[in-house]
Amino acid sequence: MRLEDLKVFQNSFTEHTELRLQRNSTVSLSLVHGNLVRNEKNTSSGISSRVYHKGIFGFASSPKIDENTVKEVLGKSKENAYLLSNLEKRKKGALPGESFEVLKDFSTKKQRVSRKDMIQFLKTLYQYASKAYPDLKSTTFVINNLDMEKSLITSFGAAGYSLVPRTVLMMNLSLEKDGSTYDTYEVFGGLGQFEDFFDKPEALFAEIDQIYKKVCEKSEGVYPEAGYKDVILDSKLAGILAHEAIGHTTEADLVKSGSMAKDFLGEKVASDLVTLVDFAYEYDSSVCPVPVYMDDEGTRPRDAVIIKDGVLKTFMNNKELSVDLGHEPTGNARAYAFSDEPLVRMRNTAILPGEDCLKDMIASIEDGYYLTKPSNGQADSTSEFMFGVPNGYEIKNGKIARAIKDTTISGVAFDMLKTITMVSDQMYWSNAGMCGKKQMIPVGMGGPAVKCKINLGGR
Amino acid sequence: MDVLKKCLEGLKEKGAEKAEVNLTRGIKEEMNIHSGEISLLRSLEEYHLEMTALIDQKKDTIKINKIDDASIQEAIVEVIENAKNSELDPANDIPVGEVQKHYEDPKTGADIEKMHQRLTELIREVHRDFENLVIEEAVLEHLDTHRYYENSNGASLSSNGDLYNFMIMFFAKKGKQTSSFNYTVQSTRDLEKTLLDMGSLKNLLKESIDHLAPEEINENKFTGEVIVTPGCMNEVVPFLLAHLSNQYLISGISKFRDKINQKALDEKLTLRTEPDSQELAVKDYFGQDGFIQRNDDIFKNGVLKNYLLNYYGALKTGYKRGPSTGANLVIEPGTERFQEMIKSMDQGIILSRFSGGMPAPNGDFSGIAKNSYYVEGGEIRYPIKETMISGNIFTMFENIKEISKERINSGQSLMPYFKFDNVVIS
Numbered sequence: 075m076r077l078e079d080l081k082v083f084q085n086s087f088t089e090h091t092e093l094r095l096q097r098n099s100t101v102s103l104s105l106v107h108g109n110l111v112r113n114e115k116n117t118s119s120g121i122s123s124r125v126y127h128k129g130i131f132g133f134a135s136s137p138k139i140d141e142n143t144v145k146e147v148l149g150k151s152k153e154n155a156y157l158l159s160n161l162e163k164r165k166k167g168a169l170p171g172e173s174f175e176v177l178k179d180f181s182t183k184k185q186r187v188s189r190k191d192m193i194q195f196l197k198t199l200y201q202y203a204s205k206a207y208p209d210l211k212s213t214t215f216v217i218n219n220l221d222m223e224k225s226l227i228t229s230f231g232a233a234g235y236s237l238v239p240r241t242v243l244m245m246n247l248s249l250e251k252d253g254s255t256y257d258t259y260e261v262f263g264g265l266g267q268f269e270d271f272f273d274k275p276e277a278l279f280a281e282i283d284q285i286y287k288k289v290c291e292k293s294e295g296v297y298p299e300a301g302y303k304d305v306i307l308d309s310k311l312a313g314i315l316a317h318e319a320i321g322h323t324t325e326a327d328l329v330k331s332g333s334m335a336k337d338f339l340g341e342k343v344a345s346d347l348v349t350l351v352d353f354a355y356e357y358d359s360s361v362c363p364v365p366v367y368m369d370d371e372g373t374r375p376r377d378a379v380i381i382k383d384g385v386l387k388t389f390m391n392n393k394e395l396s397v398d399l400g401h402e403p404t405g406n407a408r409a410y411a412f413s414d415e416p417l418v419r420m421r422n423t424a425i426l427p428g429e430d431c432l433k434d435m436i437a438s439i440e441d442g443y444y445l446t447k448p449s450n451g452q453a454d455s456t457s458e459f460m461f462g463v464p465n466g467y468e469i470k471n472g473k474i475a476r477a478i479k480d481t482t483i484s485g486v487a488f489d490m491l492k493t494i495t496m497v498s499d500q501m502y503w504s505n506a507g508m509c510g511k512k513q514m515i516p517v518g519m520g521g522p523a524v525k526c527k528i529n530l531g532g533r
Numbered sequence: 534m535d536v537l538k539k540c541l542e543g544l545k546e547k548g549a550e551k552a553e554v555n556l557t558r559g560i561k562e563e564m565n566i567h568s569g570e571i572s573l574l575r576s577l578e579e580y581h582l583e584m585t586a587l588i589d590q591k592k593d594t595i596k597i598n599k600i601d602d603a604s605i606q607e608a609i610v611e612v613i614e615n616a617k618n619s620e621l622d623p624a625n626d627i628p629v630g631e632v633q634k635h636y637e638d639p640k641t642g643a644d645i646e647k648m649h650q651r652l653t654e655l656i657r658e659v660h661r662d663f664e665n666l667v668i669e670e671a672v673l674e675h676l677d678t679h680r681y682y683e684n685s686n687g688a689s690l691s692s693n694g695d696l697y698n699f700m701i702m703f704f705a706k707k708g709k710q711t712s713s714f715n716y717t718v719q720s721t722r723d724l725e726k727t728l729l730d731m732g733s734l735k736n737l738l739k740e741s742i743d744h745l746a747p748e749e750i751n752e753n754k755f756t757g758e759v760i761v762t763p764g765c766m767n768e769v770v771p772f773l774l775a776h777l778s779n780q781y782l783i784s785g786i787s788k789f790r791d792k793i794n795q796k797a798l799d800e801k802l803t804l805r806t807e808p809d810s811q812e813l814a815v816k817d818y819f820g821q822d823g824f825i826q827r828n829d830d831i832f833k834n835g836v837l838k839n840y841l842l843n844y845y846g847a848l849k850t851g852y853k854r855g856p857s858t859g860a861n862l863v864i865e866p867g868t869e870r871f872q873e874m875i876k877s878m879d880q881g882i883i884l885s886r887f888s889g890g891m892p893a894p895n896g897d898f899s900g901i902a903k904n905s906y907y908v909e910g911g912e913i914r915y916p917i918k919e920t921m922i923s924g925n926i927f928t929m930f931e932n933i934k935e936i937s938k939e940r941i942n943s944g945q946s947l948m949p950y951f952k953f954d955n956v957v958i959s
Contacts, residue, residue, distance in 0.1 A: 107784045109849065110620040114594035115611070133575040137598045154574040158564070161649050162571055189593075190618035197620075212784040248786050254895035255786045300754055300899075300923060300959035331568045331669040332706035413577050450890040455669070455704040455714045458919065460901045462890035482889050482899040484921060512672070531889075531899025531921045531959070 077177075077225040077235045083144055087229040090126035090169060092371060093148065095119075095139065095225040096412035101189070103217045105196040108204065113193070120412040123148045126394075127155040129166030135413040169393045170403065171230025174374055176367045178236045181221070184269040192217055192268060198275040199282065203247065206279075207286050211255060212248040217241070219268055220516065224370070232372030238365065239267045240516050242506045245278070247285050251293035256479070258289045258447075258464055264505025265363050288465055291477035296468070298478045298532035304442035305483070305528050306435050306469070309502035312425050312521025314448040314461050316350055317507065319487035321423045322453030324380050325406070326391035326399055334457040334488065335386065343386045344491030350381040352390050353422040353518075354405060362422035363505045363518030366405065370416035375405030380423075384491075392418050410513040417511060422518035428497025435496045435525045437472040443530065444469050445483065457487040482531040496525035534691070536600050537683040540584050543609040545685060549586040549616065553627045553684035555821050556600070557581040559676055562643045564652055566671035571652055574645075583821070584608060585627075586616040592625040624848035628823045631687030636818045638694030641723045643675035648697075648724065655701075655728045663705075663738045665745065669714060671701040673728070682823050690819045696944070697721050699728055705741040712744035713903045713918075715886055717764055720814040720944025733764060733941050740885055740904050740916070747918035750882075750907050754959040758881030758934065759922065760874055760908075763941035763948035765884050766864070770804070770948075772892050772926050774859055777831065777839075779846035786894045788927055792837045793852065799933040800835040803865035806857040814944035817860035820844075829856035863947040867936025871950050874935050876911040882920065882958060883908060892926045899923035902958075921959045929953040 080095055087093075097119035104112035121144050122135035132155025134147045196215045203213050219241040227233045246259035260281060263271045272278075307315060322328065323335045330336075344350075351357075354375035355365035366375050371393050378390045391399065392407035395418065407416035436444055444467045451461030462482050468475040503520040537554045544552035558580055565573040582605070585594045593615035595608045652673055659666050677695040682688065699719045705712040719731045729735060761769060781787035789797055808817040808826040819825050822844040830838040840852050847854040875883070882905050889900015902920040906913045930953075937950035 106780065109622060109624075109783060111779065111783060111845070111849075113592065113615065113619050114596065115615070116596035117608075118596075118598045120598065129570075129572065131573045133573060135575075135577050137578070137580055138601075150576050154576055157645070158571065158574040158649070161646075164570075188618065189615045193618070193620060212786050214784060248784065248894060255893075257786070257894055297897075300921060300957060327567060328669065332667050332704070332711060334711050337709045413579060415573060415575065452888045454888070454903070456711050456918075458713065458901070460888050464893075480893040480897055480899075482901070482921065482923075484888075484901045484919065486919065512670070529919065529921055529959075531923045532957075 077233060080225055080227045081233065083148065084227055086145070086148060089229065091148070091229040092124045093227050094122050094370060094412060097223045098411055099221045101217070101219040103192055103196060105200055105215045107212050108200050110193060118411055121147055122412050123151040124415060125151045125155040126169055128159045129164040130155050130159040130162060131415065132156070132158065133415050169397060171228055171232065171372060171393070172374060173231025176234040176236070178365070178367050180239055180265060181237050182267040182269045187269055195272060195275050199245065199278060202279050203282050206282070209249065210247055211250045214246040216244040217268065221267070226368065226370060226372055228372035230372060232368060234368035234372070236367060238265070240264065241266060241268050241271055243272060245282060245285055247289050249289045249293050256289055256293040258285060258292055260285050261506040265361065265365070292465060292479055295477035295479045298443060298481050298530050300530060300532040302527060303530045304439050305526060305530070306439065306444045307524050307526065308444065308446045309498060309500045309521060309523045310504065311445055311448045312502070312524060313423070313504040313507070313519025314451050316423045316425045316521055317420060317509070317517065317519045318451040318453045318461055319457070319459040319485070319490065320350055320380060321352065321420045323457045323487060324389045325418045325420070326389045326395035327418045328455065329389050330395055330398055333455045335389065338386045338488060341386055342384050343488045344381055344384040345494040346384045347428050347494055347497045348381055348384050348491050349426045351424060351426065352378040352380060352406070352420055353424065357422065357424065363503050364421055364516050366408065366421045369405040369407045370409045371407040373403045373405040373407065375421070376402070378404040378406070390418055390420060392416065408515055410515045414513045417513065419511065419515050420509060420517050422520065424520035425522065425524070427499050427501045427522035430496040430498050432498045432500065432523050435498060435523060436469055436474065438496065438525065439469045440471055442469045443467065443478065444474060458484065459487055460484040484529045490526060490528060493527040494524050498523035534681050537681055540582070540605055540609070541683060541685055543606060544584060544586050544613065547609055547613045548588060549613060549685070550589070551587040551627050551685050553585045553682070553823055555583040556681040558679040561674055561676050562645060562648070563672060563674040564648045566652060566656065566668055569656065569668050571649065584612055586612045587625055587627070588616045590621050590623055590625050591616050591619040592622070593619050624845050626844070626848060627684045627686060628688060628844060629686055632825065633689045634825065636692035636816070638816060640677070640695045642695065643677070644724065648673050648675065651724050651728050658727070658729050659738065663742060665705045665707040665742060666738055667704055667706050669702045669704060673697065673699050682819055684823050688823050690823065690825070692816070692818045694816055696814050697724055699731065701734065703738065703741060705745050707745050710745045712741045715741055715904045718943060722814045732943055737764070743916045744904055747916040750917055750920055750958065754957065755880065756955055757958050758878050758952060758954045759956045760878070760881070760883045761951045761953065762883065762885045763950060765887055766948040766951060767943065767946055768887050770862055772898070773930060774841060775891070777841040779842055782840060782842060782850050782852070783846060788896065789837055793840070795837060796835050797837040798832055798835045798930045801867060801933045801936050802832050802835050802930060803830065804832045805830050805863045806860055807863045808857045808860040810861050810863065812942060812947060813861050815861055817857060820858055824854055826857040826860060861945055864949055866938050866940050866949050869935045869937055871937045871939050874937060874950060874952050875908055875913060878908045878911055878952070880909050882906060882917060883913065884922070896925040896927040898926055922956050923959070924956040928955065
C-alpha cells in the first residue's frame with residue numbers, strides 16, 4: 075500500500091483523523107571477539123489511526139493493511155476517542171491543521187551490498203584490530219541499520235511520504251591493565267544506508283588505531299578530581315548538552331506539566347554566546363541527521379529557536395500543546411513505530427558555533443579538563459542534567475596533560491549555560507543519538523566546543 | 534500451532550538443517566495520563582514472529598510482525614539465503630529433545646472502565662493527599678500475551694497469561710520551585726488495589742514534595758555510606774548482572790569469568806531469578822532459545838551459582854545455560870529494619886534514584902543522586918540536590934554493610950534496601 079492508496083480512505087474521515095502506514099526495517103550485526111553473535115533482520119509494519127474528539131485521542135493499530143483492516147482500525151480509533159471522551163466529559167475545542175504534500179526518499183542510490191559483504195566488512199575490521207594490537211582483551215564491531223518508511227494522510231489534507239534511513243557502525247576495543255578492564259569506542263555513519271558510508275574497511279583502519287590509542291591512554295589515565303571544575307566540552311559533547319540540558323526541559327509536554335523552563339520564557343537563561351535551535355531538516359544548507367519534513371500529526375515543521383543570544387524564546391510542541399501554550403506549532407510530533415502514537419520529540423538539536431579557536435580555549439584554562447566524548451545522558455524537570463564521559467584529559471597550565479578514566483558530568487542547565495565564556499567555530503553533528511521517552515527514537519545532536527564550569531564525578 | 538508448523542516446514546523445505554520459531558501475540562489496551570489529564574486510549578494487536586535457520590552451523594534470524602502466508606514465505610526465502618552466507622560457528626544450535634509443555638495462567642481480562650476508574654481515582658487522591666504533585670505521565674495497560682516456541686527437534690512450548698502494567702512519572706511544582714522527576718513501574722495480576730497503594734508509590738510521591746526545597750550538602754566531598762532504596766536497586770542490579778550475560782562472557786571481559794561456585798560477592802547477598810515466582814505478577818516460563826526457565830540462585834550467600842547465558846552463550850563459553858537470562862530478580866531479605874539502617878549511619882545519603890550510565894568494565898561508576906537525602910548521626914537531615922556519587926560496583930557488592938528486612942514487590946522484582954560504604958559523595 076502506498077501513499078496514493080491511503081488517500082482512498084480520506085473520504086471516510088468524519089473528524090480530526092491521522093492515518094499512518096509505516097514500515098521499520100532494521101539489520102543488526104554484531105561481531106564480538108571475532109564471533110558473529112548477532113545476525114538478524116527485523117521488519118515491523120502496519121497501519122495506525124488516531125482520532126481527536128473533545129480533548130481526547132483514540133488510537134488503534136494493526137499489522138494487517140488490507141482494506142477491511144484499515145476500516146476497522148479507523149473505526150476502533152474513533153470508538154476509543156468517543157468512549158474515553160464520554161467517560162472524561164471534557165470540553166475542548168478543535169485543533170488546527172493544514173493541507174500540504176511532501177515526498178522525501180533518502181534511500182541509497184548506490185548498488186546494494188549483500189549481508190555476506192557486510193559480515194565480511196566487520197571481519198576485516200576485526201582481523202586488522204586483532205593482528206595490529208594483539209594485546210587487546212576484546213573487540214566488538216556492530217552494524218545497525220534502521221530504515222524508517224512512513225506514509226501519512228490527515229483529515230486536513232496533509233499527505234506525506236518519507237524514507238529516512240540511518241546506519242551506524244560502532245567499534246569498541248577493550249584492554250586489560252593491572253587486573254582492570256578498560257574500553258572505549260567510536261561511532262560512524264548517520265543518515266543513509268550502509269553503502270552511503272562504508273565502502274572499503276581499510277578506510278577505517280586509522281580510526282581503529284585512534285581508538286586503540288585512546289583506550290591505552292585511558293588504561294594509564296588518572297581518576298579526575300571530583301568537584302566543580304573549569305572544562306572544555308569538545309564539539310562531540312555539545313550535541314548531548316543541547317539535547318539533555320535544554321532540549322528535554324523545553325519539550326512542551328514537560329513545560330505544560332511544569333518543568334523549570336516554563337518559568338523562564340523570555341528570560342536570560344544562558345550566556346550571550348549561546349543560541350540553541352531544534353532544526354527540522356536543514357542547517358547551513360545541509361540536510362540534518364534526522365530530517366523531518368512533515369511530522370506525524372501532518373504539521374509542516376519549522377525550526378524551533380529555543381535560545382537566542384542567551385534568552386529563552388520558545389518550546390518544541392505538537393498541535394494540541396501549541397494551542398494549550400498559545401504558540402505556533404513547531405512540528406515536533408514523532409512516533410517510532412506504526413503502533414506508536416506521536417509524542418513531542420526533538421529532531422536535530424544544536425548549539426550554534428561561535429568564533430573561538432579550540433586551541434585558544436584550551437590554552438585559557440590553568441587547571442581543568444578537556445572532555446572529548448559523551449556516552450549516555452539524562453535530563454530532569456529541574457533542568458539538572460548528566461551525561462557519561464568515557465574519554466578526556468586534564469588541562470594543566472593551558473596544555474593537555476594526562477588522560478582521565480571514565481567520569482560523569484552534571485549541572486543545572488540554566489546555571490551552567492551562564493558559565494559559558496567561549497564557543498568554538500567548529501560544528502559537529504552526532505549521527506547516532508537515540509532518545510528514550512516512552513518510545514525510543516533517532517535524534518540528531520550538534521554543536522561546537524564550549525568552555526564552561528561543570529560538576530565532575532571522580533575520586 | 535499451525536503458523537509455527539508452517540514456518541518450520543517452510544524452513545526445512547528451503548534447506549534449513551535445523552530451525553526454531555518464536556511467535557508472540559499481544560493484545561493491549563492502554564490508557565494514558567499526560568500532564569495530569571487522561572487523554573489517550575490505545576488498542577493494539579501485535580505479532581512478533583521470529584524464525585531462525587541453521588545450515589552447516591551457520592545461522593540467521595529474521596523477525597517480522599505478520600503471520601500471513603505471503604509474508605512468512607518471503608521471510609523464509611530471505612533467512613535461508615542469509616543463513617547460507619553467514620559464519621560457521623559450532624555454537625549455533627538448537628536444544629535437543631522433544632519437550633512439549635503449555636502454561637496457562639488464570640486470566641482477569643481487560644476492564645476498560647476499571648482502568649479509567651483507577652486512573653481517575655489516582656488523579657483525585659494525588660490531588661487531595663499530595664499537594665503540589667504533578668503527574669507528568671502515567672500509562673496503565675492491560676496486556677494479554679500468547680507465546681509459542683517450536684523447533685525442528687520436536688520441541689513445542691506455549692504460554693498464555695494476562696496482567697496489568699502501570700508506569701507513572703511525576704514531580705512536584707510550587708511556584709518557581711520544581712523537584713526532580715521520579716518514576717516507578719509496577720506489574721499486577723488485577724486492579725483490586727488502588728494504584729496509589731502499589732509498590733512504594735506513596736513514599737516516592739512524598740519524597741518528590743520534600744525535594745521542592747533540596748539543599749546542597751555542606752561538605753564539598755566526603756567518603757560515606759549509601760542506603761540504596763529498592764526502586765533504585767532495580768537500576769543498580771542490572772549493572773552487576775551484565776557481567777553474567779552473553780556479551781560480557783563471550784567477549785571475555787566479565788568480572789565473574791570462571792567463578793562458578795566461588796565466593797564472588799559479600800555473603801549477605803542471595804540473589805535469585807524466579808521466572809515462575811508465586812510472589813511476582815510477571816511470568817517468563819521459557820526463553821527465546823526454547824529452554825524452560827527455572828527458579829534458581831544466581832548468587833547464594835555471595836557464591837556465584839549460575840550465569841545468565843542463553844543456549845548460544847552456553848555453547849560458546851562452555852558454561853551451563855542459565856536458569857533464565859535475567860528474569861524476575863528476587864533478593865533475600867536481610868536482618869535490619871530500614872529505620873535501624875538509618876540510625877546506624879554516621880554520614881551518607883539515602884539514594885532513591887541514580888542518574889548515571891553503565892559502569893566501566895572494571896566496575897567504576899559515577900552519577901547523580903536524585904530524589905535522595907543526606908543522613909548524619911543516624912538521622913535524615915534534608916533532601917539533597919546536585920550531588921554526585923562515585924565508586925566501584927564490585928567493591929560495593931563485595932562489602933555490603935546491611936540488607937533490610939523490608940522488600941518492595943514491583944511485580945517483576947522483589948528488592949530490599951541495601952547499605953554500602955566507601956562511596957565518594959561530592
